[in-house]
Amino acid sequence: xxxxxxxxxxxVREGDSSVINCTYTDSSSTYLYWYKQEPGAGLQLLTYIFxxxxxxxxxxxxxxxxxxxxxLSLRIADTQTGDSAIYFCAERHSSASKIIxxxxxRLSIRP
Amino acid sequence: DAEITQSPRHKITxxxxxxxxxxxxxxxxxxxxxxxxxxxxxxxxxxxxYGVHDTNKGEVSDGYSVSRSNTEDLPLTLExxxxxxxxxxxxxxxxxxxxxxxxxxxxxxxxxx
Numbered sequence: 188x189x190x191x192x193x194x195x196x197x198x199v200r201e202g203d204s205s206v207i208n209c210t211y212t213d214s215s216s217t218y219l220y221w222y223k224q225e226p227g228a229g230l231q232l233l234t235y236i237f238x239x240x241x242x243x244x245x246x247x248x249x250x251x252x253x254x255x256x257x258x259l260s261l262r263i264a265d266t267q268t269g270d271s272a273i274y275f276c277a278e279r280h281s282s283a284s285k286i287i288x289x290x291x292x293r294l295s296i297r298p
Numbered sequence: 299d300a301e302i303t304q305s306p307r308h309k310i311t312x313x314x315x316x317x318x319x320x321x322x323x324x325x326x327x328x329x330x331x332x333x334x335x336x337x338x339x340x341x342x343x344x345x346x347x348y349g350v351h352d353t354n355k356g357e358v359s360d361g362y363s364v365s366r367s368n369t370e371d372l373p374l375t376l377e378x379x380x381x382x383x384x385x386x387x388x389x390x391x392x393x394x395x396x397x398x399x400x401x402x403x404x405x406x407x408x409x410x411x
Contacts, residue, residue: 195338220399229388229402230341275340285331285356286400290340 191289193276198295205263207292209276212257216278219252220286221261224273233261233274268296301325304389304403312411317376319406321389329392330372331400332356332364334385341388347372379410 190212199205211219217238222230236243236250236259243250249262263270276289302323311317321330332344333356343356345364353364361383363375376383386407390400 222402227405229404230390230400231402232399235399285343285346288333288341290338 191276191278191287193274193289193292195290196293196295198297199266201266201268201296201298203266205261205266205270205294207261207263207274207276207294209259209261209289210257211259211276211278211287213278213280213287214254214257215280218279219250219259220275220277220279221248221250221259222275222277222288224275224291226272230275263294266294266296270294271296302389302391302401302403304387304406306406307404308407308409310409310411311379313379313381315379317379317408319374319376319387319389319408321372321374321403322370323389323391323401323403324370325391325393325401326369327391327393327401328369329394329400330366331390331392332362332372332374333388333390334358334383335388335405336385344374344387345372376408381410384408384410 193209220235221233223233224230247264251260273291273293275291277286279286305320328349331346333341342358347353347366386405388405389403392400
């Protein structure tokens with residue numbers, strides 16, 4: 188079946204890099220997403236990666252995909268207080284419009 | 299600018315009452331989705347629609363219904379509200395092209411007493 192798993196919490200010091208990890212089970216996933224949810228708000232798409240890519244970089248964000256191990260990670264360089272949020276990993280198969288979400292990782296920043 | 303809105307943003311109701319949550323999008327997207335968000339469960343899919351008059355059950359559809367009479371709206375109805383349906387509800391929409399990113403509304407916080 189389809190399942191996406193993430194750790195629930197991550198705490199990092201301001202200025203350090205944050206790495207949020209995710210594993211998924213559907214080997215036929217075509218798109219993998221990272222969403223950000225700030226307090227009291229809906230989810231916003233941060234970035235996505237096609238399953239035929241290994242890495243995608245966008246400013247302070249780096250997504251790494253290990254398709255063999257079904258492992259996805261999001262690295263946030265120079266983490267700032269504004270990065271405090273819940274980060275959701277998600278996957279979608281090309282034949283479906285449904286997206287399967289993980290339970291979210293709450294990132295907290297300490298001074 | 300195109301957007302997706304939800305109303306009300308907050309709702310308190312009593313057990314057994316019928317409640318309808320509205321979702322409206324102006325992107326002309328074919329696909330619309332309803333999720334509920336609870337601690338420890340992330341986002342769980344309630345119902346979804348791929349177009350007018352199309353509706354499908356998600357993983358937690360019991361006690362909920364939807365109807366799609368036009369492209370812009372997908373109202374979610376709780377037929378007889380239960381305390382277990384206290385949650386934050388998110389509506390989302392997506393198109394049929396490319397990465398098919400889902401765009402989320404701001405959420406409705408529902409409390410069933």
